[in-house]
Amino acid sequence: MAYREEFERGGKGDSRPVMDRQPSQVPETEQAAQEAGQGTPAQAAASPKAKSRKKPILIVLAGAALLFGGYEGFHWWTEGRFMVSTEDAYVQADITILSAKVSGYVSSVAVTNNQSVKAGDLIATIDDGDYRFALQSAKDKLATQESAIERIGRQIEAGRASVAQAEAQIASAQAGFERAESDYGRQQQLARSDYTSRAALENAKAARDQAQASVKSAQAALAAASANVDVLGAQQNEARRVAAELQTSVEKAQRDLSFTEIRAPADGVIGNKAVEIGTFVQPGARLAALVPLTSVHVDANFKETQLASLKVGQKVKIEVDAFPDADIVGTVESVSPASGAVFSLLPPENATGNFTKIVQRVPVRVAVNPEVARQGLLRPGLSVVVDVDTRTSAEPQKTASVKP
Numbered sequence: 001m002a003y004r005e006e007f008e009r010g011g012k013g014d015s016r017p018v019m020d021r022q023p024s025q026v027p028e029t030e031q032a033a034q035e036a037g038q039g040t041p042a043q044a045a046a047s048p049k050a051k052s053r054k055k056p057i058l059i060v061l062a063g064a065a066l067l068f069g070g071y072e073g074f075h076w077w078t079e080g081r082f083m084v085s086t087e088d089a090y091v092q093a094d095i096t097i098l099s100a101k102v103s104g105y106v107s108s109v110a111v112t113n114n115q116s117v118k119a120g121d122l123i124a125t126i127d128d129g130d131y132r133f134a135l136q137s138a139k140d141k142l143a144t145q146e147s148a149i150e151r152i153g154r155q156i157e158a159g160r161a162s163v164a165q166a167e168a169q170i171a172s173a174q175a176g177f178e179r180a181e182s183d184y185g186r187q188q189q190l191a192r193s194d195y196t197s198r199a200a201l202e203n204a205k206a207a208r209d210q211a212q213a214s215v216k217s218a219q220a221a222l223a224a225a226s227a228n229v230d231v232l233g234a235q236q237n238e239a240r241r242v243a244a245e246l247q248t249s250v251e252k253a254q255r256d257l258s259f260t261e262i263r264a265p266a267d268g269v270i271g272n273k274a275v276e277i278g279t280f281v282q283p284g285a286r287l288a289a290l291v292p293l294t295s296v297h298v299d300a301n302f303k304e305t306q307l308a309s310l311k312v313g314q315k316v317k318i319e320v321d322a323f324p325d326a327d328i329v330g331t332v333e334s335v336s337p338a339s340g341a342v343f344s345l346l347p348p349e350n351a352t353g354n355f356t357k358i359v360q361r362v363p364v365r366v367a368v369n370p371e372v373a374r375q376g377l378l379r380p381g382l383s384v385v386v387d388v389d390t391r392t393s394a395e396p397q398k399t400a401s402v403k404p
Contacts, residue, residue, distance in 0.1 A: 048317075078309060083390070084387070086385075088301040088302075090381060091298055091384060092197075092258045092296065093293065094290075094295055097286055098123060098288045098354035099286050099287055100126065100281040101259040101284075103283060104276055105281075106125070106126055106280075107125050107126060107277065108124065110122045114269060116270075117269070118225055119265060121264045123288065124287060131253065133368070145385040149236060149240055155232045157227045163222060166218060170218035173217070176211040176215075177211035178211075187200055187205075264290060271290075274290065275287040293374070294373050295370070296373045297367055300386040301361040301363050302361060302362055303359050310332060311332065312332050312335070313331060314331070315329060316330040316332055316387065317389065318385075320378065320384050321385070322377075322382050322383075328368070330366040330368045330378070333367040336362050337367075339362050339363070
């Protein structure tokens with residue numbers, strides 16, 4: 001610029017641009033300004049304007065910071081200091097593991113992963129051929145035993161008839177004995193008067209003894225017939241007990257046959273299906289998992305330093321990471337009797353000498369209303385943030401709601 005001014009005025013200055021001149025050749029005004037650290041006159045004029053523009057911005061930022069700090073402080077004083085929070089919380093459910101109770105090849109699978117089922121719905125079927133044969137065999141054995149019981153019953157009836165016959169024989173023998181006793185008495189009187197022979201007296205005595213023996217024989221036959229009836233009765237009782245055992249075998253065979261159909265024990269959603277058609281399963285083999293979404297709850301692991309403020313029945317605000325816009329309210333249901341470390345596979349043993357104090361966590365169960373669970377928002381394994389309002393009543397109650 002200075003070069004052009006000199007050129008226009010027709011001066012005799014150096015024809016080189018100002019930038020190419022030596023420092024001694026720069027105009028004294030610019031050189032003095034540079035030595036003073038203020039830049040060129042244009043830069044010096046722009047500096048106060050930039051400073052004047054920054055002041056309102058700094059004032060606005062400072063005011064915003066004061067407002068934000070005041071708001072946060074007011075929120076902490078009125079609400080935040082009463083909240084006990086933890087991020088170590090997860091949705092849980094009483095998951096049922098479906099397994100086989102009998103062995104065999106899987107003949108059909110009626111469900112797929114993530115399918116909703118009702119209690120009693122068919123999950124899978126095991127080939128039931130062997131179990132049907134076992135049931136029929138047990139029924140045949142029971143029928144045979146029942147026939148044996150009936151046969152013994154008929155024998156008992158025959159034995160009772162023999163008892164009646166023995167009783168009749170006793171009566172007949174007793175009558176014969178009385179007649180023979182009378183004849184022997186008459187023959188004795190006649191023998192004293194010599195009106196009969198000695199042979200007739202001896203025959204009468206023999207007839208009396210024979211009649212007496214017949215009475216005893218009939219009595220023995222009656223005792224034998226009665227004992228036979230008792231024996232048959234005992235055999236019948238034994239046969240009935242065997243029949244009862246066989247009936248139990250039939251029921252067990254029927255039960256085993258029913259186990260070839262695996263059915264859902266409760267309402268839920270099928271997950272982690274591990275069975276296909278043709279798979280050979282053993283008793284206890286895992287087939288699938290049944291997740292009852294209507295009974296989900298939250299397990300929140302609070303620090304031991306937070307437990308003093310927690311009481312059963314307090315209201316809980318649940319924030320689900322998967323659904324940040326859902327406002328779910330639950331209730332503190334129970335507090336674990338021990339910390340999680342105590343129930344671990346290898347609980348810590350602090351008496352060994354190597355001790356480092358670590359803040360322990362205690363699981364706290366938070367109940368959720370089934371109406372909330374039926375919406376499908378809470379699924380086992382989801383991470384949640386739990387805020388317990390210690391100002392709420394500690395009366396046990398399991399109310400919960402979803403706010404729009």
